[in-house]
Amino acid sequence: MRTLLPLALLLAACGPSRASFSQEAAVLTCEKISECLGQTGIQLAGYDDLEDCKASAPTDLADETDENTCPEFSSEQASLCLEQLRTADCDDFDDVNAACDEVCPS
Numbered sequence: 001m002r003t004l005l006p007l008a009l010l011l012a013a014c015g016p017s018r019a020s021f022s023q024e025a026a027v028l029t030c031e032k033i034s035e036c037l038g039q040t041g042i043q044l045a046g047y048d049d050l051e052d053c054k055a056s057a058p059t060d061l062a063d064e065t066d067e068n069t070c071p072e073f074s075s076e077q078a079s080l081c082l083e084q085l086r087t088a089d090c091d092d093f094d095d096v097n098a099a100c101d102e103v104c105p106s
Contacts, residue, residue, distance in 0.1 A: 015075030016082065018065050021103070025078075026057035028085040036090035070104035077102040 016024065030053035033041040039049065047053035065073060081100040088096045 015079040017075070018067075018070075018073055019062065021073075021075075021078040021082065022062040022065050023058045024082055025085060025100070026061045027054050028082065030054050030057050032085065032088065032090075032093055036093055065104060072105055074103055074105065077105075 015021075030042070030045075030047070030050060033045055033053070034050045037044070042048075042050055042053050045053065045057075047056060063069065067073075077099065081096070081103050084096045084099045
């Protein structure tokens with residue numbers, strides 16, 4: 001048990017993997033679009049409804065963060081991005097993009 005705790009802390013400090021980031025960021029983004037812009041926002045994003053967005057967006061985002069498209073994925077920036085997505089309100093939601101853009105620096 002003593003060896004599991006340091007390992008768990010180390011893994012948590014490393015930030016999310018590409019796959020877990022893609023999944024969580026996409027779902028949080030869909031929820032925030034729905035909360036702030038309603039059904040119209042979801043449709044403008046290219047999805048039929050919130051459930052379609054949650055089901056399809058992780059695959060769409062995974063394509064943007066795969067090893068070929070994003071060779072320098074930053075798990076530290078991914079953690080910051082997810083935290084901002086979780087805490088953003090509708091007024092500052094646009095500001096989240098700046099933090100999330102740093103996940104895959106160009």
